[in-house]
Amino acid sequence: MSYSTDSDLEVKVKKATERISENMHIVANEPSLAFYRLQEHVRKAINPMVDRRVDVNKLHQELQGRCYDMEYAVCAIKAMDKAENSFKNIQDNLKNSIFLKQQLKYEESRRKKPDGNSVYKRLSAHITIDLPELPELSDVVRETANRVESMMKATHS
Structure with a gap:
């Protein structure tokens, strides 16, 4: 029986040495596998990062x-707060100028009287020449009369 015991022992020793060898192989390669996994992860994650x-x-x-x-x-708004007085002055000046313009317009309208006695009308009342009917001439005369009246108004103002 010693022979059979030796064969069982031999099988058990062989299995044990295989396991030890396998474990040594795993332990020896484990760091490189970890580094491989890290490298793989970094390579996949680096571009998106x-x-x-x-x-x-x-x-x-x-x-x-x-x-x-x-x-x-914010600086512009703070500067606008500082400009409030200037804007109020501008607004007051605009109100005053509008008021003064209205006063001037009123005074001008009071001074102007309907002028029914223009120089041309007074002059034409004294001239009693009978001219033949010429439509082109009457238009020219009317236009000239209007120009003379406007020039006379401009010199009297």
């Missing part, structure tokens, strides 16, 4: 630009 970082930087620059715009707008 770089794209996100570029997007974040771009958004950061846009945000900074908008912050500068807001600061400029």
Whole structure:
């Protein structure tokens, strides 16, 4: 029986050494497998992360630009508060100028009297020449009379 015991022992030793060898192989290769998995993960994740970082930087620059715009707008609004007195003065001056313009218009309308006795009308009343009917001539005379009247009004004003 010693022979059979030796064969069982031999099988058991062989199995044990195989397991030890397998475990040593796993333990020896485990760090490289971990590094492989890390490398694989980094390779897959790096491009999206770089794209996100570029997007974040771009958004950061846009945000900074908008912050500068807001600061400029706030300064402009504060400056407008300081200009309130100037705007009130402008408004008062506009009201006064409108009032004065209305007064001038009223005074002008009072001074102008319907002028039924123009120089031309008085002159033409004394002339008693009978001219033949010429339609072209009467239009020219009427136009000339209007011009003379307007010139006379301009010199009397």
